[in-house]
Amino acid sequence: MNNTPAIIPAPHRNVLTGSFRAVGADEITALAEALGTWAPHAARRAAELAAILGDAPAAGSVTATLDPSLDAEGSRLVVTAESLTLAAADAAGAYWAVTVLAQTIDAAAGTVALGEIEDAPAYPHRGVMMDIARHFYGLDHLRRLVDIASELRFNSLHLHLTDDQGWRLEIPSRPLLTERGATTDCSDGPGGYLTLEDYVALQDHAAARHVEIVPEIDLPGHTHALLVAYPEASQDGAAREPYTGTKVGFSTVDLTSDASWDLVTDIVTTVAEHTRGSRIHLGGDECLTLDEKDYGVYVTRLGALGAAVGKHLTMWQEALHGDLPTGSWLQFWTHKVDTEMLAARVEELDLRVVSSPAPKAYLDMFHDAEQVVGQDWAGLIDLRTAYDWDPVAGLPGVRAERVVGVETALWTETVRNWGDVTYQLLPRIAAEASVAWGSPRDFDAFEKDVAVHVARWEAAGEVVHHPGDRRGV
Structure with missing residues (x-):
């Protein structure tokens, strides 16, 4: 397995551990539900991602929250063995974070990379x-x-x-x-x-x-x-x-x-x-x-x-x-x-x-x-x-x-x-x-x-x- 997911554009802060864990449709569906009230387009993109995944053991907590301390369109994505946490400055930042998450998932293997990615664009x-x-x-x-x-x-x-x-x-x-x-x-x-x-x-x-x-x-x-x-x-x-x-x-x-x-x-x-x-x-x-x-x-x-x-x-x-x-x-x-x-x-x-x-x-x-x-x-x-x-x-x-x-x-x-x-x-x-x-x-x-x-x-x-x-x- 490739231990460095191919994330393009490359994030500004990328602290992936080189390890992976199982990820399934239920976990990403839970992420979509957490996004639904404040980032509907990100929620739809997460639901699309969930649709190509199979079943997997539940990983634990899934959260998605607004964080105004982040730069515009910015986000922080943290995946551990027990949880998936997404924070974003705004709805656009949440959408970009889900596109990054998609690039860290190997759908065929049903795995996701562990670690933390914090990012925001240099140009609006x-x-x-x-x-x-x-x-x-x-x-x-x-x-x-x-x-x-x-x-x-x-x-x-x-x-x-x-x-x-x-x-x-x-x-x-x-x-x-x-x-x-x-x-x-x-x-x-x-x-x-x-x-x-x-x-x-x-x-x-x-x-x-x-x-x-x-x-x-x-x-x-x-x-x-x-x-x-x-x-x-x-x-x-x-x-x-x-x-x-x-x-x-x-x-x-x-x-x-x-x-x-x-x-x-x-x-x-x-x-x-x-x-x-x-x-x-x-x-x-x-x-x-x-x-x-x-x-x-x-x-x-x-x-x-x-x-x-x-x-x-x-x-x-x-x-x-x-x-x-x-x-x-x-x-x-x-x-x-x-x-x-x-x-x-x-x-x-x-x-x-x-x-x-x-x-x-x-x-x-x-x-x-x-x-x-x-x-x-x-x-x-x-x-x-x-x-x-x-x-x-x-x-x-x-x-x-x-x-x-x-x-x-x-x-x-x-x-x-x-x-x-x-x-x-x-x-x-x-x-x-x-x-x-x-x-x-x-x-x-x-x-x-x-x-x-x-x-x-x-x-x-x-x-x-x-x-x-x-x-x-």
């Missing part, structure tokens, strides 16, 4: 960004992505819903967005979109796993699909054909016209009304045809719209040229920006930063030089590269307390199907989860642990990358 925001605009992925696949992410203690799924190649969310007041703008993808496929009913169902599924859905409507650029549907929102008003290529930076809505702003206001208002979380992402990247001053004025107005619909705002780092609402987040993705300027604007406007550096966190990049699926414009990202980076050190001049989290991203220009998605994500998403959680650095131990998770993913039918693979050849 731990996100996965999924592009469903270049290739569309529907409700079932997105639910599965939430499952994978939440087991690694990510707490946000950022959906890139719109781009030049496709519009992927129903806006009832603007039906042409999906009638005309959702009909293709980067492979000349049929495209598709989420209905608002789908969007609500996805949020239900995510909330039950303590994951927030953050929708992104990319503005003012990356808007060709929008302009196919409503050309009157463009600068020239000309009709457009759907675009299935991969170039960026060529499209923009008109920055000042009433038609354009009426459309944008309808869209942002509808998305906000149907988004349960507190945050909305309004893009702002790669507006290569626009004057910096005009772009800044537009972004300032866009930020005000985000505030007007009652949401906290995130935008890509280029939006530093606008005057964003206090407390807004800038998402850092490329060093093609003056980080000193970024740091200065963050201080001036009282903003926060999400770290998503493409050479470390963009999982559409090749794993290695043998790969075919994916891209390499930001370099190769092998498992160690995805693991060995510091979100603060990569942002010179930005104070550590301004960095609210980490987000890994999967852009899908070349990612054509669900097998491609998991091939790009697995196992590197586990490395990114370790960075986002702030786990102690030990790549050798992580590499051994991730092998256990690879076996679990493959047993569940997922496609996982292995060194030397050439998927797509």
Whole structure:
């Protein structure tokens, strides 16, 4: 038996004894009952765990309590020969503790590791960004992505819903967005979109796993699909054909016209009304045809719209040229920006930063030089590269307390199907989860642990990358 359970992300304090004892369905069901009154999602996860266990002798006492002395989302899990004790700062901390407990249990053997684990995340925001605009992925696949992410203690799924190649969310007041703008993808496929009913169902599924859905409507650029549907929102008003290529930076809505702003206001208002979380992402990247001053004025107005619909705002780092609402987040993705300027604007406007550096966190990049699926414009990202980076050190001049989290991203220009998605994500998403959680650095131990998770993913039918693979050849 392996005396070191494969816990990913690795906890900050892990005092396991190397011993195990029997654990059965009744004990974990008792834990679910103890959680039920104050952490219902953790209780459901514990009940799911109990369902895969057999009978075992009762171990003794089982308790689950709130402990406000712990850090936010933090927990303490103690398993002895006679008891199982879980304490958590809040309901989210309880949920993450149950996911850790699941990783210490060998269901086939019916055993649980003995010892104590105390843990809390280093960052409040731990996100996965999924592009469903270049290739569309529907409700079932997105639910599965939430499952994978939440087991690694990510707490946000950022959906890139719109781009030049496709519009992927129903806006009832603007039906042409999906009638005309959702009909293709980067492979000349049929495209598709989420209905608002789908969007609500996805949020239900995510909330039950303590994951927030953050929708992104990319503005003012990356808007060709929008302009196919409503050309009157463009600068020239000309009709457009759907675009299935991969170039960026060529499209923009008109920055000042009433038609354009009426459309944008309808869209942002509808998305906000149907988004349960507190945050909305309004893009702002790669507006290569626009004057910096005009772009800044537009972004300032866009930020005000985000505030007007009652949401906290995130935008890509280029939006530093606008005057964003206090407390807004800038998402850092490329060093093609003056980080000193970024740091200065963050201080001036009282903003926060999400770290998503493409050479470390963009999982559409090749794993290695043998790969075919994916891209390499930001370099190769092998498992160690995805693991060995510091979100603060990569942002010179930005104070550590301004960095609210980490987000890994999967852009899908070349990612054509669900097998491609998991091939790009697995196992590197586990490395990114370790960075986002702030786990102690030990790549050798992580590499051994991730092998256990690879076996679990493959047993569940997922496609996982292995060194030397050439998927797509």
